[in-house]
Amino acid sequence: xxxxxxxxxxxxxxxxxxxxxxxxxxxxxxxxxxxxxxxxxxxxxxxxxxxxxxxxxxxxxxxxxxxxxxxxxxxxxxxxxxxxxxxxxxxxxxxxxxxxxxxxxxxxxxxxxxxxxxxxxxxxxxxxxxxxxxxxxxxxxxxxxxxxxxxxxxxxxxxxxxxxxxxxxxxxxxxxxxxxxxxxxxxxxxxxxxxxxxxxxxxxxxxxxxxxxxxxxxxxxxxxxxxxxxxxxxxxxxxxxxxxxxxxxxxxxxxxxxxxxxxxxxxxxxxxxxxxxxxx
Numbered sequence: 001x002x003x004x005x006x007x008x009x010x011x012x013x014x015x016x017x018x019x020x021x022x023x024x025x026x027x028x029x030x031x032x033x034x035x036x037x038x039x040x041x042x043x044x045x046x047x048x049x050x051x052x053x054x055x056x057x058x059x060x061x062x063x064x065x066x067x068x069x070x071x072x073x074x075x076x077x078x079x080x081x082x083x084x085x086x087x088x089x090x091x092x093x094x095x096x097x098x099x100x101x102x103x104x105x106x107x108x109x110x111x112x113x114x115x116x117x118x119x120x121x122x123x124x125x126x127x128x129x130x131x132x133x134x135x136x137x138x139x140x141x142x143x144x145x146x147x148x149x150x151x152x153x154x155x156x157x158x159x160x161x162x163x164x165x166x167x168x169x170x171x172x173x174x175x176x177x178x179x180x181x182x183x184x185x186x187x188x189x190x191x192x193x194x195x196x197x198x199x200x201x202x203x204x205x206x207x208x209x210x211x212x213x214x215x216x217x218x219x220x221x222x223x224x225x226x227x228x229x230x231x232x233x234x235x236x237x238x239x240x241x242x243x244x245x246x247x248x249x250x251x252x253x254x255x256x257x258x259x260x261x262x263x264x265x266x267x268x269x270x271x272x273x274x275x276x277x278x279x280x
Contacts, residue, residue, distance in 0.1 A: 085099065085112065088107075088109065089102065090102060090105040090107070092104040097115070097119070098112045099112070100141070100144065100145060101144070108145070108150070108161055109160065109164075110160045111163050117170075117171035117174050117175055120167065120168060120171045121134055121137050121138065121141075121168075123137070123175060126244075126247075126248075127178070129175065129181070131176060134172065134175055134176060138168065138172040141168045142165065142169075145161055145164045145165045146161070146165055147161045147162050178240050178262065179259065179262050179263060182255065182259045182262070183259060185247060185255075186255065186259065191253075191256055193256060193259055193260055205261065209268075212228060212232075212268055213268070216268070219275060221279075225272055225276050226272070226276065229268075229269060229272035232269045233269060235265045236262060236265050236269065239265065243259060246258060
């Protein structure tokens with residue numbers, strides 16, 4: 001049997017060991033943020049946490065530090081999860097995503113699969129993006145990627161130029177208009193606006209659309225058609241604001257319903273343009 005003094009010595013030793021463990025790991029936590037993802041995954045997640053109540057109390061005091069470190073680790077893991085690519089020509093590591101040209105040999109690179117249009121066009125992931133910045137980026141990329149610049153290059157370089165230029169064109173057209181931009185954002189979130197969505201629209205909205213289309217068909221002057229076009233433009237502006245709010249709040253299904261309405265009003269706007277061209 002242990003004596004009382006022996007038990008006191010053992011308990012004191014355990015407290016010293018736990019205190020040393022806490023201080024050691026407190027000091028190592030910030031370092032974990034700056035090491036590689038492999039280092040984090042092998043050092044942070046394999047720690048066996050003691051079940052001692054005393055240590056749990058200490059952890060509660062350090063909760064702020066642990067939460068901060070957890071967020072930093074997760075952020076770094078997400079950032080580093082992208083596969084690093086090498087130049088197909090000189091094999092050097094590409095330091096940008098997406099990489100259109102290699103910094104080492106300045107050779108054009110193939111398009112990177114799965115890269116979002118927002119990244120390609122260097123735009124913020126938002127419904128109300130800066131279209132002026134988008135247009136500037138588009139012109140810059142096409143000046144360097146256009147196939148005319150590679151007519152004297154190798155077959156592979158010409159092919160990469162054509163595919164990169166076509167991808168930039170598609171990204172630009174998709175992000176330029178609110179409707180296609182919103183639909184693309186829904187796709188990135190795993191939602192699609194199916195064709196033939198009339199069944200999901202309320203009867204009052206469908207009746208309103210029918211009346212607008214009839215009024216447009218019966219329009220006899222450019223002024224009448226133009227008035228319908230202005231009304232459609234105003235409704236599109238209102239819908240743009242509502243969709244932006246819904247997407248910012250993460251209300252994807254509400255954004256999907258609003259985008260369906262936007263699709264109808266955008267169609268009316270196109271019909272108005274056709275009607276006006278018929279008067280010329």
